[in-house]
Amino acid sequence: MEAIGDDELGMVLKRLNNKSDRISCSQVCKQWLRVEGLLRTQLRVLDPSLLRSFLPRFPNLVALELGKVLPDVDLEFVAETCPNVQILNLNLRQTCPVSDSTEEIGYDDLTGDGICSVAGRCKGLKKVYLRRRKGIGNVGVISLIKHCTDITHLDLSWCSRITDGALESLGAASSLQSLNLHGCSLITDWGLASLATGSSARTLQKLDLSECDRISDIGVVFLQQLCCLEELSLAECGPKITDAGGVSISAICGLKSIDFSWLINISDATFLSLANNCNHLVWLNITGCELATSAGLRCFATHKSLEVLIAASCYSLSADGIEHTLLGCSKLRYAVLDKRLRGWISGDAIANVNPLCRIEWR
Known part of the structure; x- marks a missing residue:
């Protein structure tokens, strides 16, 4: 044989x-x-210390995940060995919790030098995830955008060295669709303006700015130029975002998901504008919006597409307002409401809510 x-x-x-x-x-x-x-086209590396012994066996990898501490020299080896990789997931998985907030934990193991090596050799990169890699700064991001012209997804959440300089480069990206800047606290209004006035304004569909607490209405107003945006999070961005910014966001008619949680200066004026202009809105989180009242919530009672409403810790909402919204919003599938109001909403009203709608009390 x-x-x-x-x-x-x-x-x-x-x-x-x-x-x-x-x-x-x-x-x-x-x-x-x-x-x-x-x-083999996909690989998840559990022990990076053995990387050099087995990685050369997989030269045609398209997707690679390394979630532990990784020095620049090892990432340079990855770039040399797997030049065809398109999806690089370096999100740091925290295995030894030191505090209650794992999002604040990160390591300075990987720096811009390692990212520059990857960007220079793996020019087909499309999706790069760098969550919690706190050694990453502007240089690495600028190199990615310069060399990897087909990049569509970039996660920089909790990369605390990212500043407006990186956003200026990201604004020039021609294919970027998803950008996560959650916890990048050095970003300011100038950075948002750079992001929203470049080529990425015509491609960006998902943007997470949660906990970027240096931004204000001045920068948020520029976001209305992101004409393709479908998902936006401004959660916990601080008191400098008010109705001026909220109303401007409603000009993005194609928005499907909005997170305004814990924006204490957003009020009914924003909700009225969203309800009237964002006809494709499916998911809305207004948790902790202290100025939200039943009048603002009632604006969504006739909304034709809203499926998820999260409105916990909104202490100015009344049982009547919630009842009216739940009964009128025909597409609603899931609602999170303040548990203190549970006893004030009639059993008949809850029974009459769309049978497909699940209510959670917090």
Whole structure:
């Protein structure tokens, strides 16, 4: 019997969808091990310390995940070994909690030097996730945008060294669709203006600015120029965002998801504008908006697309206002409401709410 060639063996291995079966096949002999490695397109690395011993077996990787501490030299090795990678997930998974807020924990292991190496060699990158990599600064981001012109998704949440300089570069990106800047507290209004007036204004669909507490209405007003935006979070961005910014956001008619939670100076004027202009809105979070009243909530009673309403810790809402909204919003599927009002809403009203709507009390 003739030996099976690499091409024939490759055709056999491609038919194996079960991960454990692929691993078993790779243990048959050296040829099977080599061919299986050439066919592998996705890999999650659990122990980066062994990276140099096994990564060369997978030169055709498209998606790579490394969630632990990673020095620049190892990332440079990744760039040299896997130049075809398109999805690079370096989100840091915290395994040793030191405090109650894991989002504030990060390491300065990986810096802009490592990201520059990847950007220079892996020019086909489309999705890059760098959550909690606190050593990443503007240089790495600028290099990614310069060399990886097809990048669509970028997660920089809790990368605390990111400043307006990075946003100026991001604004010039021509294919960026999703940008997460959650916890990048050095960003200011100038950065938002740069982001919203560049090429990315025509492509960006999802933007998370949660806890960027240096921004104000001045910068938020520029966001209305993001004509393709569908998802926006301004959660916990501080008291400098008021109805001036909130009303301007409603000019983005295609918005489907908005998070205004804990914006204490957003009031009914914003909600009225959203209800009237954002006809495609599906998800709305106004938790902790102290100025929200039943008058503002009632604006959504006839909304045709709203499916999720989160309105916990809104102490000025009345049982009547909530009742009216729940009964009138025909597409509502899920609502989170303040538990103190539970006893004031009639059982009949709750029973009459769309049977598909689940109510959670907090």
